[in-house]
Amino acid sequence: MDRPPVVTPRHRTFRAALRWGAALALVALSAFVGHQLSQQTGLARMREAAEHRLDMIATGLDAELTRFDYLPALLEMTPVVPALLRSPGDPALSDAANRYLAGVNATTRAEMLYVLDAGGTSLAASDWDQPGTTVGQHFAFRPYMIDALAHGRGRFYGVGITSRRPGYYLSYALRREQAAPGVVTVKINLEDNESAWRKLPGDLVVVDQRGVIILSTRDDLKFRPLLPMDALQRAEVLRARPYGTAPLEPLQWQRVEALAPGVDLLRIDGADKLGTTRTLRHAPWQLIALDDMGALRVGARNAAVTAALGMVALLLLGVTLWQRRLAERQKLANQAALQAAHDSLESMVVARTAQLHAAQDELVQAGKMAALGQMSAGLAHELNQPLTAMRTLSESAAILLDHRRDDDVRGNLKRIRDMVDRLARLTAQLKTFSHKQQLQRVPVVLAGAIAEAQVIVAGAQQKYGVQVEIDLDPPQLAVMADEAALGSVLVNLMRNAIEAMEEAPQRLLRLEGRLHGDGRALLTVSDTGPGIRDDVVPHLFEPFVTTKPAGSGLGLGLMLCAQLVRAMDGDLQAGNRAGGGAYFAVELPAAGLE
Template identity: 45%
Template sequence: MRARWARPAMPWIGLAQEMTDLPLRIGLERHPDAAVVRGRAGWLVRGLLAMALVGAAAWLGYAIAFSRGLDQRHAAAQQRLAVEAAQLDGYLSRFEYLPSLLETSPDVFRLLGTPDDRALQQSVSLHLKSINLLAGADNLYVLTVDGDAIAAADFDQPGTPVGSNLSYRPYMRQALATGRGAFFGIGITSARAGYYLSYAVKREGRTIGVAVVKVNLDAFEREWRNRGADMLLVDARGVSILASRDEWRFRPLTPLAVDALEEIATSKPYGSSSLAPLGWSFLERGERSGRVATERGTVYSMDERPLQERQWQLMLLDDIAPIRRTALIIGALSGLASIVALLLLGLLAQRRHEIRQRLASQAALQAANDRLEIRVQERTAELRAAQDELVHAGKLAMLGQMSAGMVHEINQPLAALQTASDNAVQFVDRGMIGEARGNLVRIGELVRRLARLTGQLRVFAYKSHAPLDSVSVEQAVAETLKILGARVKDGGVEVSVDLAPELQVRADQTRLEQLLCNIVANALDAVEGAAQKSISIRAAREEGQCRIAIGNSGPAIAADVLQRMFEPFVTTKPAGKGLGLGLVIANHIARSFGGELRARNLDSCGAEFVVLLPLAA
């Protein structure tokens, strides 16, 4: 590899040094005192620049850390607000159906028709109390269209609205005007704050009364306090209606306008609260976030989230003092890092002369390195040429192996061809023309078989472009046994065949027969020295595939050979009897059909080869 040598660092430092040294040398020759003054002035300027750089680095580190800290705090706050808003909305939504539920009670309609019936008031109030116990609301009551409370779930408790006129309440006016109403405020009779949901009770399209449910939200305030979170819920007027701190509750964020105060005096949503502004100063306020300073001077990061359909804002305040402290630490570290950087620059400037002296030796080393690299490139080219020669030799060797494999494949048809031709001559000599004709027909079939086999010489090296078709397994097995029939007979081998009927696979007829011939021929070789010579061929459908199992009664295959059974030149046959290519070719053919070839030893004796092929459609 080419060595990489360092170049002189920071050439502008040397130029600046030379420019500084030149007037100093001139001053030393003419005015020594002036030279001292100039030298001190130069150091003063450099010191001031260094201090400015350190200060700028410290300020930049502080600003970036503070900004990123605020961004992370805002992101976390928005996630918390989303959860809180969902909980609050879900809690309030549970009670929206409750007022309309009273329309299903006939007693409510009768009471609204005769509001002065005391017994009916008692009965409806008890009914409301039973419903409220199940719903878990703060209160549930019924008003006439004039605003008189005539029945309530808390009729037997102090502060019950029964007997009071609430026609001035906004939720009453909203229900009469639009059929529904919503309002947050302090109860006039109970002095407890709550969220009111109203529903107009109608008969034949005419409003005859209003049903109201009051929901207590104090549990949310308690949960905020327990978690130590500073949170506010602000209504449409900008007044805090829920707060984690008591001194923030029922106080507006900013002073209220005169018309707002007049409307509050009429509807009385905040009871006797003074509505004194919180006195906060908004240092920064965006769409959903900002910073605010309280009356005590504490600065908070502020995040807001609106509650859908309620015109409320949920606010979360976080003290930014920890963020500021972290930013100050990072700013200080940035300043220290800049000091270290300046010291390193000074060190580099002092070493520039040494670097210049090393350049000459580095140049010499670079030249030697270049010569070495050229030599490495030449050697690499020689190795590549040798590699190409090896690849070429490998190709020639494979060509020889494939030729030997083809000889292995056509030996059996040639033997059968010789036997059939000899028999045909004898039949002709004896005048047995019919038998001779049968042998000649068989010879023709074997010749065509040999032509097909030689046409498949390139099947191992190239993928066939001939489309696959539906092939009968029974016919392929029959052709295989015809080709190897002479070896089966001469060897005294018992062949059993068990094939499922009408079994068709997606393959090529010639190559499937070639695959089966290779496996059966290997089986014949395996049983040559066995006491019992038998071969079984079974085929059946299995899990959407065709499973062809060819077993033999020969010796088991060694474990190390079984793992490499389908690699070239792996064979258990003696030298000169096999090249170890038959199963390689068979495996290649099976894979070209979209199947696979497996081998295993049988439990009793012998081995079994299993071909899995896709069934024809």
């Protein structure tokens, strides 16, 4: 007959490590998937919004750049302009042309309108009566003048020579008078467009054919090239002077990743931006919408934390159900063992009266096995308490995330971590009891141990409306104890006291700590319940002795508390208070803290 395989402690440790590893892997995978889904969805929304902004801005800017195309024909049909080109030194013609250009400019609402002869000298201008007028200025070096004479029209963005204000120049050659051709130039002010763009979300820049930002919703980016200029570009800039006296300091502009055609992840002066690019139809420029990635990444991190917490909650629920199933199976096995022992005892009493001593030995052994099973069920109940608290904290963390209370979420995560540590210490105690090893006694601050216990019994406290008072003198009073064992004792005593006050008119749980005797500390847990029956007090710390209704308790909690306290070189006593209610006094060695 084959024997079942022997499960050694090493095998159990390996299986536990595998389960913890699988759980951590599931949590990490959930966080990763939540992060990726949130980031991809956020990127899609940002791209759609940026493309909508670019459609609107590009349409408006193209319309602004083409709405003056009718001016050459208008000025050629006006007698005063051709006459001025033929007789540039006539004062009367100059005055008439100046006034005519001022009137046309007032109607078209351009920033400036002026006429130049073939040599690039301004003969008349709409600002003829303003300080810094262009009349008489020489502009033959400007690209818009050169292109107009060579190709019939020119376009140029630059800072004005006299006004020092940037603008977009449109130039048109006037060729009806072949003997004295001239050029009419319109300057458009695009700074109003910049002001309108600042009201839109995100940032926007316009990059010219040299790779220099000429329009921007951020002043610190204006007139800065995306990349350092080469010698040829610098020579051209020096000749045409399009950027005035700007230092042209290059940006730290880096394309990190191409996400889609015209959509890139950029790093600008150390900050990550989503860049969406659109090319204008009527100018050699590019519109680039820049959106900050900070909010997107915060949202992705929050989604990752939420997904991880959701998986933790599911895992905790699974562990809880698994523990409950194990407890039920153990309970049924214990009942079957007790019934078998009872049946065996009855048959032995009837059939073998002469072997009473042997039958009694077997009954004792069966009782020991039953006690061991009941103790296992009690420990499973103790494990379920912090698991319930952890589930409450994880649900609270999800609500806090919705309200963006990140600090409170971190606090809940720390409490969950502490609960996990407590579960590990409680399960480690099973090995301690089975091998009869000594508990690890270290200095434990009572205030901290009580606070941890309060978290576990908070549900019962709220359910029964119990008020808690804590009086420690001194406040930093500490004892030499095993932290997990002391926590288990406090939780058991506090929960018993809370449940004892279910029907009490006044429900007050008081914990009082004092130095007691030579190097000892005394912690008293008292309640305002009905107290303990006098016939029960002497047997209170014996197995299966309980004052709770049938089915509500196993009668093992106080016995375990007494054993734990004795293992820590302490003593546990109980009694009734003179004013009503019960008390439990835990005496332990005091610890001196710096």
